[in-house]
Amino acid sequence: xxxxxxxxxxxxxxxxxxxxxxxxxxxxxxxxxxxxxxxxxxxxxxxxxxxxxxxxxxxxxxxxxxxxxxxxxxxxxxxxxxxxxxxxxxxxxxxxxxxxxxxxxxxxxxxxxxxxxxxxxxxxxxxxxxxxxxxxxxxxxxxxxxxxxxxxxxxxxxxxxxxxxxxxxxxxxxxxxxxxxxxxxxxxxxxxxxxxxxxxxxxxxxxxxxxxxxxxxxxxxxxxxxxxxxxxxxxxxxxxxxxxxxxxxxxxxxxxxxxxxxxxxxxxxxxxxxxxxxxxxxxxxxxxxxxxxxxxxxxxxxxxxxxxxxxxxxxxxxxxxxxxxxxxxxxxxxxxxxxxxxxxxxxxxxxxxxxxxxxxxxxxxxxxxxxxxxxxxxxxxxxxxxxxxxxxxxxxxxxxxxxxxxxxxxxxxxxxxxxxxxxxxxx
Amino acid sequence: xxxxxxxxxxxxxxxxxxxxxxxxxxxxxxxxxxxxxxxxxxxxxxxxxxxxxxxxxxxxxxxxxxxxxxxxxxxxxxxxxxxxxxxxxxxxxxxxxxxxxxxxxxxxxxxxxxxxxxxxxxxxxxxxxxxxxxxxxxxxxxxxxxxxxxxxxxxxxxxxxxxxxxxxxxxxxxxxxxxxxxxxxxxxxxxxxxxxxxxxxxxxxxxxxxxxxxxxxxxxxxxxxxxxxxxxxxxxxxxxxxxxxxxxxxxxxxxxxxxxxxxxxxxxxxxxxx
Numbered sequence: 001x002x003x004x005x006x007x008x009x010x011x012x013x014x015x016x017x018x019x020x021x022x023x024x025x026x027x028x029x030x031x032x033x034x035x036x037x038x039x040x041x042x043x044x045x046x047x048x049x050x051x052x053x054x055x056x057x058x059x060x061x062x063x064x065x066x067x068x069x070x071x072x073x074x075x076x077x078x079x080x081x082x083x084x085x086x087x088x089x090x091x092x093x094x095x096x097x098x099x100x101x102x103x104x105x106x107x108x109x110x111x112x113x114x115x116x117x118x119x120x121x122x123x124x125x126x127x128x129x130x131x132x133x134x135x136x137x138x139x140x141x142x143x144x145x146x147x148x149x150x151x152x153x154x155x156x157x158x159x160x161x162x163x164x165x166x167x168x169x170x171x172x173x174x175x176x177x178x179x180x181x182x183x184x185x186x187x188x189x190x191x192x193x194x195x196x197x198x199x200x201x202x203x204x205x206x207x208x209x210x211x212x213x214x215x216x217x218x219x220x221x222x223x224x225x226x227x228x229x230x231x232x233x234x235x236x237x238x239x240x241x242x243x244x245x246x247x248x249x250x251x252x253x254x255x256x257x258x259x260x261x262x263x264x265x266x267x268x269x270x271x272x273x274x275x276x277x278x279x280x281x282x283x284x285x286x287x288x289x290x291x292x293x294x295x296x297x298x299x300x301x302x303x304x305x306x307x308x309x310x311x312x313x314x315x316x317x318x319x320x321x322x323x324x325x326x327x328x329x330x331x332x333x334x335x336x337x338x339x340x341x342x343x344x345x346x347x348x349x350x351x352x353x354x355x356x357x358x359x360x361x362x363x364x365x366x367x368x369x370x371x372x373x374x375x376x377x378x379x380x381x382x383x384x385x386x387x388x389x390x391x392x393x394x395x396x397x398x399x400x401x402x403x404x405x406x407x408x409x410x411x412x413x414x415x416x417x418x419x420x421x422x423x424x425x426x427x
Numbered sequence: 428x429x430x431x432x433x434x435x436x437x438x439x440x441x442x443x444x445x446x447x448x449x450x451x452x453x454x455x456x457x458x459x460x461x462x463x464x465x466x467x468x469x470x471x472x473x474x475x476x477x478x479x480x481x482x483x484x485x486x487x488x489x490x491x492x493x494x495x496x497x498x499x500x501x502x503x504x505x506x507x508x509x510x511x512x513x514x515x516x517x518x519x520x521x522x523x524x525x526x527x528x529x530x531x532x533x534x535x536x537x538x539x540x541x542x543x544x545x546x547x548x549x550x551x552x553x554x555x556x557x558x559x560x561x562x563x564x565x566x567x568x569x570x571x572x573x574x575x576x577x578x579x580x581x582x583x584x585x586x587x588x589x590x591x592x593x594x595x596x597x598x599x600x601x602x603x604x605x606x607x608x609x610x611x612x613x614x615x616x617x618x619x620x621x622x623x624x625x626x627x628x629x630x631x632x633x634x635x636x637x638x639x640x641x642x643x644x645x646x647x648x649x650x651x652x653x654x655x656x657x658x659x660x661x662x663x664x665x666x667x668x669x670x671x672x673x674x675x676x677x678x679x680x681x682x683x684x685x686x687x688x689x690x691x692x693x694x695x696x697x698x699x700x701x
Contacts, residue, residue, distance in 0.1 A: 176603040300590040307592055
């Protein structure tokens, strides 16, 4: 199979370069319009913040990786790209690479299943642009199956691997349901806003925000449907909140142990979670000594992240096994595409010779023997073709090495002149 | 029939150990291998155990509640069955090994020492006694499960406080759920113990005219009952929560175990029937 793949990703290029070569949906449409017919007959383009990958069936053998790379670089008018920023794959390696991408083991964040949806969307876009063909559609089905199996049969996507999700995982180990709980986010810069958004998405019952600059708090509160507490008086209402998340850029402590103690008294020591994701920290760490206060900072959340990443790394071998199985299944199908017509042509060729010779000599046999002649000659042909047929089927079922199948079919056709016959028939 | 009972008597610890092994494997390694089938193993074990209890009742012409080793096998069943119902109702599956281990403990002791009693004292054939013992056993099952969830709560509480995010953190449900499970089990246990005490108070003077209120079993049970009563009331009126309530539950369980041990093995009590 002559599937070619050219990729630039987080393994091969820095973020500036990846950004420079990123293709938006509109740019992909333009790329496809120019590349279809010139470079590829059919194909697929995946472009995310971590990778831009071009897969395609080249129009002929003259198309090489340099041409594909140049095509992309020229399209994006980027000058400082080196050949080593690209990785190239062909045939089996290209299919395997695509399956590794969709299964999440090639991601920056191992097991990130966002890539599964991104690849799915890329296939959809290629389909809308009529860039897909018989082969890429089948490749899409196989890739989706691989991605689904990786998610459902392994734990490659289990556990939180970002600090904000680790915070949510921790909160869910203390409170059973967030919809009856209230949260206060102190500081709504970029980190605070993401944290507030995460809490909202997980169904927090009541969300309040406080920020030194009230305008910024108002903007975020409007987006998330949250309440605003004035920054200079929020401590008076702290006891009303089950989760307090602090992410300010203050260089001094925002909440002291004494503040927390007072708040705990007012809330009759009902458990409270303090998430300090600010650097430097906003909450006095000794607050964790108070009963029913669950204080956690970036370091403790990073422990969860690292543990989950290690667990995901342990799952890679299981995912690789799935990828091997699905690659073999895909090539079984692909090889059968080439092998079945070859067997048919070979049999037709021999049958033609047999029928011709029998026809020429049929008059030499008595009426009773003619039927026997048919049977005997057919049996001879079957015996001669048995071994080649078995061998070709074996190659097709063996899977991954499509070149072997192609070479053997080609030799067979050359030796018996089957190509010439096919072409003569066409003419 | 006797041979069948003897066979099941030996089979039961094996079944409980197998079920425990499956629950333990699932707790340790997670995955999808046994996440559903472990419940089926527990169900089969309980079904065999129920058949065993029925067979004993039919063959020996009395329910298996006339001595401590008969009671232990009922207690093993009762703990396992209570957990099974709890798992079905809440779909919380990660706590099984911590509870099934109690069934193993009670069943092994019972298997080793139980005897085929045909002749029992007339006083032990009373229906009121049956009600008294079964409600007491369900009560003890309730407080056993409550104590297990209480201990798990305390371990998870410490782990979260100290940033230990290991197996316990990953596999157990949230602190709030553990506290709720411990509390609900304690309430059920308390209710059943209350029922056992009421039946006991009605039946006791008829069965034992010379009984004494200073009997160690009566004192122990009253203490346990009082502890749980205080805990439940405090929790209900919002005075106590979390660690304090579950600690009380664990203490209550320890007192209940000590009281049973003292009554049956060390001191003389009218509760010792064999």
